[in-house]
Amino acid sequence: MPRGDAAGLPPTGWAVLGLLSFRGGRTGYELKKWADSSLRFFYWSPAISQIYAELRRLESLGFATSRRSGPEEPRATRRYTITEAGRDALAAWADGAGDPGTPVLKHPLVLRVWLGHLAAPGTLRTLVEQHIERTRGELEEIRDARLRAEQAERAEEWAFPRVALSWSERRQLAELELAEAMLEDLDGLGEAGRGTCDVPPPQE
Missing domain, CATH: 1.10.10.10 (Winged helix-like DNA-binding domain superfamily/Winged helix DNA-binding domain)
Incomplete structure (x- = not known):
């Protein structure tokens, strides 16, 4: 085997x-x-x-x-x-001692914000607000899952899944904080930066 x-x-x-x-x-x-x-x-x-x-x-x-x-x-x-x-x-x-690997970050919303100079006014704010609502929903689902693990028979068998779910809850709380800060950043920009974005040439 x-x-x-x-x-x-x-x-x-x-x-x-x-x-x-x-x-x-x-x-x-x-x-x-x-x-x-x-x-x-x-x-x-x-x-x-x-x-x-x-x-x-x-x-x-x-x-x-x-x-x-x-x-x-x-x-x-x-x-x-x-x-x-x-x-x-x-x-x-x-139980292996090897590196689990680097987390891969693919954030579609941030990609859209990165291209915000091509977006219509208000579009990005709407997308961020939708993301905030979706994240709040995810947070509730995580809390429900953790509660089920806490109330399950043989709850001791679910100790490590509860640790993972607690991490997931904290991550979503951080995601909410980041998204709300992004809204403030977008409001601070106003109309600045819209239109064609001239990228400086790379340094030799």
Whole structure:
């Protein structure tokens, strides 16, 4: 059986295996729903097609196993569980001393603001206000998820997910603060900088 560091799993594979590491078997659909209410707050939520692709990979490596509830049932009723080999591989990966990597920042709103010299007056302010409302909604979802983790049976098993959700809550609070400051910055600009933006030539 391949070791965890030799399995060649992409980060999404480790994330799906991580979802399986908690108690109970789950269908691909259930894993997707859980990823949408947990992983996406601090990493990202894979598409359902990616989840099934990773589940097939995990099964081929012996890291997961599955069973159907009946021979004629559709794929959605196949339940997946982690194997001992999968748990050992995941533990080796989670406990590894290697650099997890640099966070990748892709902020579509800031990209639009960067091109604000080409935007109509008021457009950017509207976009930022919408982003603030969306962020407030995300914050409420995170708080709901953390509350469910706190009230779950065997709450001690959810201690580390609660830490991740607490980080996610603080991040969204910081995002709100940054967006509100951006509104003030935009208001301070007025009509300055609109139109064609002359970029100075690069220094030799």
